[in-house]
Structures are given as structure tokens and as C-alpha cells.
Amino acid sequence: MNNKYILDSILNSYDTHGVINRFDRYHFPTKHSIEHVLHLLKEMLFPGFFGSYELDNNKLEDITKKRLDLLEVHLTTEIGKTLMWKNHVGKVESQISLIQKEANSITLSFLESFPVLRLTLKSDAQAVFEGDPAAKSINEVILSYPGFEAIMVYRIAHYFYLKDIPLIPRQMSELVHSSTGIDIHPGATIGEQFCIDHGTGIVIGETAVIGNDVKLYQGVTLGAFSVDKNAASSKRHPTIEDGVTIYARSTILGGNTVIGKNSIVGGNVWLTESLPPNTKIYVSADFKASFKQSTKK
Structure with missing residues (x-):
């Protein structure tokens, strides 16, 4: 086999098809790195549910501080990578320093929002527990329900979507999509007490708006009509108001549909x-x- 010929042909493809390769100083966040960040976030959001530490009140502060420090480092690093790419930052050290400061500021703002995020997720867990007769406890919901996991990751990804952080929100959403079969775009707007029952095959589009106390079953699509790419900034997905229940395999389409x-x-x-x-x-x-x-009230 002529390995030199194969090598040259591959290198030539790098030159001629440059959109699908990058050769510079910075890397995109990897699947593994984002998975690790999500694992650390789950440990912080639900202490005692996830992670290898046995927690008690005597250890809680020290362990939480260690987790917080780890999260700050890892999340700042991954956000920094995306901002380098977004802003076309080269190798100028002053530019790199500014990006790192911005990434750290975004990370700290997110970590400061944890108490509010935990309260919202508590309302979601309660809604799933109350909405599923088969659920034996909120503990079971948090530990094992794919619908709740998808909601949790959505709420994290949505924060970074609103901050206009590229790549990471969608990476997070697609990771949980792969593991649960539930596809929630990080741009969707979803209220509190959100319940997903079973969940497999649910699709919620980028501009969907969902109110409080909404319940979706498996296979529901909140989608868009086929539109031109130029319409990407318009509202393309439906609005679901408070207290609505949508049963399995129903499809609701269109940005003007309420x-x-x-x-x-x-x-x-x-x-x-x-x-x-x-x-x-x-x-x-x-x-x-x-x-x-x-007659539902």
C-alpha cells in the first residue's frame, strides 16, 4: 500500500474542505468535557444524590467548596474555549486574558443563580411525582426519571443560551437527548412545575413557549412548519399556556399556534x-x- 499517496490525499482534503477541520491554538469543548461539567453540576444541585462522597452536616461545607472550586475551573475553561472561537481571538495575550475574565464572570454569575435554579428544579420534581401515579417518591424521580433529567439539563443549557454562549447549550441538550430520547432545544422558554411523563420521542423546538404546570407525554412534538433559513429568527414553534396536558404522539406546529x-x-x-x-x-x-x-380547572 502506498501510504505516502494516502497521506497526501488526506492532507489535500484538509486544504480543500477546510470547513470541517480547524488548526489553531484552541479546541472546541469536547463531549467528554461537557459530560464532566454536567456531572459536577448534578453533584452540586442535588447533594447526596450523586457523587461518591457520603455527606453529613460536618462535611457539607468542605465538600461543597471543593465542588464549587472544581466547577469554576472547568466551566470557565469550557466557556473560554467557545468565546475564543466566537470572537475570533488569535494568539494575542491581552485578548486571551480578556476572554478568560469574561468566561469567569459568566461562570460566577451562573453559580450565583444556583439557589433559584434548585428551587425551580424542586418544583419540577414535585410536578413529576404528583403527575405520575407510579412514582413512589421525589427521590426516585431525581435519581431515575429520564424526563426529569432532561428538564434539569434544559434549565442549565437555557441559562447559557440566554447568555449567548455558543456551542455549549446545544452540546448539553444533545447529550441528554442521546441518553433519554427527549429533545428540548435550549432556546425554548419553559415555566415552572413542568412534568414529562415517560418522555421518549418528545421534541420541543427553539422558539416554543410553555407556561407553568404543563404536562407532556411521550412522542409529543412542539414543532415548526418547514421554513427558509432566513426565518430562523422568527417565532416558529407553538405556545402552550398554563395547565395544559398533551397526551402521547400529538403534534402541534407553528409559531402562531396557541x-x-x-x-x-x-x-x-x-x-x-x-x-x-x-x-x-x-x-x-x-x-x-x-x-x-x-371542565378542567
């Missing part, structure tokens, strides 16, 4: 138009869509 408060969308429904509050819509046995006003 599902009114306390409505119920039955399984296998296809919707491209809005529903008023307190509506119940379902597919009957003869496959005709039917709807009526719901």
Missing part, C-alpha cells in the same frame, strides 16, 4: 391552529378529530 390555558390535547392529534382555553380535543374511534370545552 393552546389555551387548562386545555387537554388527546393522543395522536395533529394541530396547526390555536385552541381557546379549557378546550379538550381528541381523535375519536372513527379517526375524526373532535373537540369540546374542558
Whole structure:
């Protein structure tokens, strides 16, 4: 085999197809590095649930400080990588120093938000527990429910999405998508007490807006019509108001579609138009869509 010929042909492809390779000083965050950050975040968010330490009140402060220090280092490093790429920073040391300071500032702001984030996740865990008769405890929800894990990672990724951090929010979302089968874009806006039951196959698009106390079952899609790339900045996904329940395999499409408060969308429904509050819509046995006003409060 002529290895020199193969080598030259590969190197030539690097020159001619440069979009899919990079040769500079900085690396993108890797899957492994983002997984590690998420693991550290889970340990901080739910002490005693994850991690190898046995916690008690005497050890809690020391262990939390160690975790906090680790998170600051690792998260600052990964955010710094993305900001270097976003800002086209070269090898000028003064530029690098400014980027590192910005990355650390973003990291510290995020860590300061932990108490609020924990409170929101507590409301989500409670909603999942109360919404699933099979759930035996909130502990079980936190430790084992894929829907709750997807919600947790979404809320972390959404913070960085709002801060306009490139790459990392989507990397986080796709990692949990791979492990749970639940695809929540980090740009979606989701209220408190959010419940995902079963969850496999759920898709929530970038511009979807979901209110408080909403429950989704497996296979639900909150999607967009096929649109031109130029429409990417427009609202393309539906709005789901407070108290709505959407059952398995239903599809709701369009940025102007609004599902009114306390409505119920039955399984296998296809919707491209809005529903008023307190509506119940379902597919009957003869496959005709039917709807009526719901009595749900």
C-alpha cells in the first residue's frame, strides 16, 4: 500500500474542505468535557444524590467548596474555549486574558443563580411525582426519571443560551437527548412545575413557549412548519399556556399556534391552529378529530 499517496490525499482534503477541520491554538469543548461539567453540576444541585462522597452536616461545607472550586475551573475553561472561537481571538495575550475574565464572570454569575435554579428544579420534581401515579417518591424521580433529567439539563443549557454562549447549550441538550430520547432545544422558554411523563420521542423546538404546570407525554412534538433559513429568527414553534396536558404522539406546529390555558390535547392529534382555553380535543374511534370545552380547572 502506498501510504505516502494516502497521506497526501488526506492532507489535500484538509486544504480543500477546510470547513470541517480547524488548526489553531484552541479546541472546541469536547463531549467528554461537557459530560464532566454536567456531572459536577448534578453533584452540586442535588447533594447526596450523586457523587461518591457520603455527606453529613460536618462535611457539607468542605465538600461543597471543593465542588464549587472544581466547577469554576472547568466551566470557565469550557466557556473560554467557545468565546475564543466566537470572537475570533488569535494568539494575542491581552485578548486571551480578556476572554478568560469574561468566561469567569459568566461562570460566577451562573453559580450565583444556583439557589433559584434548585428551587425551580424542586418544583419540577414535585410536578413529576404528583403527575405520575407510579412514582413512589421525589427521590426516585431525581435519581431515575429520564424526563426529569432532561428538564434539569434544559434549565442549565437555557441559562447559557440566554447568555449567548455558543456551542455549549446545544452540546448539553444533545447529550441528554442521546441518553433519554427527549429533545428540548435550549432556546425554548419553559415555566415552572413542568412534568414529562415517560418522555421518549418528545421534541420541543427553539422558539416554543410553555407556561407553568404543563404536562407532556411521550412522542409529543412542539414543532415548526418547514421554513427558509432566513426565518430562523422568527417565532416558529407553538405556545402552550398554563395547565395544559398533551397526551402521547400529538403534534402541534407553528409559531402562531396557541393552546389555551387548562386545555387537554388527546393522543395522536395533529394541530396547526390555536385552541381557546379549557378546550379538550381528541381523535375519536372513527379517526375524526373532535373537540369540546374542558371542565378542567
